[in-house]
Amino acid sequence: MNMSTNTDFTLAIEDLTVSFDGFKAVDSLNFYLDRNELHVVIGPNGAGKTTVLDLICGKTKSTSGSIKFLNKELTNLSEHEIVRAGVGRKFQTPSIYENLSVMENLEISYPKGRGVFGSLMFKHDAVVRDKIMEVAKQIMLEKSLHTEAGLLSHGQKQWLEIGMLLIQDPQLLMLDEPVAGMSVKEREQTAELLNKISAGRSVLVIEHDMEFVARIAHKVTVLHQGKILAAGEMKDVQKDPKVIEVYLGH
């Protein structure tokens, strides 16, 4: 059973398969992610990119295979347990609490008072405030702490959701299309942000914008029909004829 072997990787996915009514969205996938690595997954629509993230964070249950995070098997944990183990995930469309302020969005994501009674007794003390300020600065929203989140620009919403993950200090950060709908300037700022926050943790990004991918990726994996088509450094992957054929060359 190679499923139980321990590895030095932050994330080790082995033989992962999920099938929906016989259709294999992810097909015996093997994938490894190192600490301090910023890894981008690209691929055409329907390649199974988002499904892989869903599988890691527990939103979708795998049919077979193993997902190990810091040598802890994730496939049998529930969503909140996976988060508490140190996996944070940003959704494709900004998923924030529109009716609450930026500060409240961050406060809710703060990793204390996660139980029913803990949340009733939760105190918004100096430690919490400092942490919120620190994260707000990182995501360039320190001036908008009291703004209702629904009023932020699309790009700022994306940053806020990233901040909501950062405040939990996850060891693995997964971002699904973090620059979708952003202006050129916002993309640059986001690239900078991602380069900064990948220190000390692993970051897994799904993205379509190749220019952006080139700016941030340490490694790139190309998914196609639930399988890995190519993997490696961006410049090598871009030259790969298979990749050009199914994804880049149109």
Next chain:
Amino acid sequence: MSFVYEKLFGDKKGLIGFCILAALILVVFPVMLDSFRLNLVGKYLTYAFAAVSLVLLWGYGGTLSLGQGIFFGIGGYAMAMFLKLEASSPENTAIQSTPGIPDFMDWNQITELPTFWIPFHSFTLTLIAILVVPTIFAYIIGAAMFKRRVGGVYFAIITQVISVILTVLIVGQQGLTGGINGITDLRTLNGWDITSDSAKNLFYFINCFLLLAVIIASRFILTSKFGRLLLAMRDKEDRVRFSGYDVANFKIFIFCFAAMISAIGGAMFTLQVGFMSPSFVGIVPSIEMVIFAAIGGRMSLIGAVYGTLLINFGKTAFSESFPELWLFLMGGLFIAVVMFFPNGLAGLWEDYGHHITKRFGFINKFFDKSENTADSVELEGSNS
């Protein structure tokens, strides 16, 4: 800090609203109304417990329960069982074939007090039962549903079905529950006549204080991180789940708390009205409670109390003169509120209240010795 709060209660505004309500039910009603009318208001205010519980559960939690009558009923029946046992002392029931058991049991050829009735000989155990039984019942329902991620309209339907089942059960088990007539002919509480005017007045005030306490406790929940989590869950449940929270536990807790509040209302109902029957358990009362909360404003704890009072005053006034029209009127009112004023009375006050307060603004000036008038002008501007 908190947007929704600033809008609805705010720190100072919330306090003022609370004080106005307290003054109204503790001073104005008792002074202005005769004993009969005051008892009627007391009865209405017991429904307000259920309406407040729906503000928490439905307004903030986003989970509509069409079965708050279940818990109102459990609380009411628990109290009624105690009072009935006291009224059925062997001396009082000497003419029955089995003295010492409630009369309806005797009529149904039951010769021994059923086991589940025995704890209700004790007033302490009864009070505990009023709080604990509905909470446990809600926990079972809540755990069964929320852990399986059943929510929304399915939850509403299932709670409604449970309330029907409970009604059928109560009506069917006449020997154990008093059947369709309910538990009637309640006289004393620890030897003290509960039908006297003085007792009814006292119950009225106890009821008011309990209601105000429930509102404060609810507000404590809503202003804590828990309250913001409720709103967050209503908005983006997945985001909360993927922020490391076990969403089901939060829903179960608020459902249990809502059940307990409703049960307190039910128990106070029995004390003030003097009987309990299945007609306060089923679909109609459960839906009426939702209407009270909707009309008062489902995001406002205090609004729910006003909504309850308004609808019940209307019900009494109209059903005295046009009994057959009342249900249509209430249905129409509900539709109008949902379509045009989704935040109910509290929402109307939010939108138009400042016109009224502006007109009375000169009153503020008498009290406002402040040096910071300029500040408040600025604030007013920035708010709009």
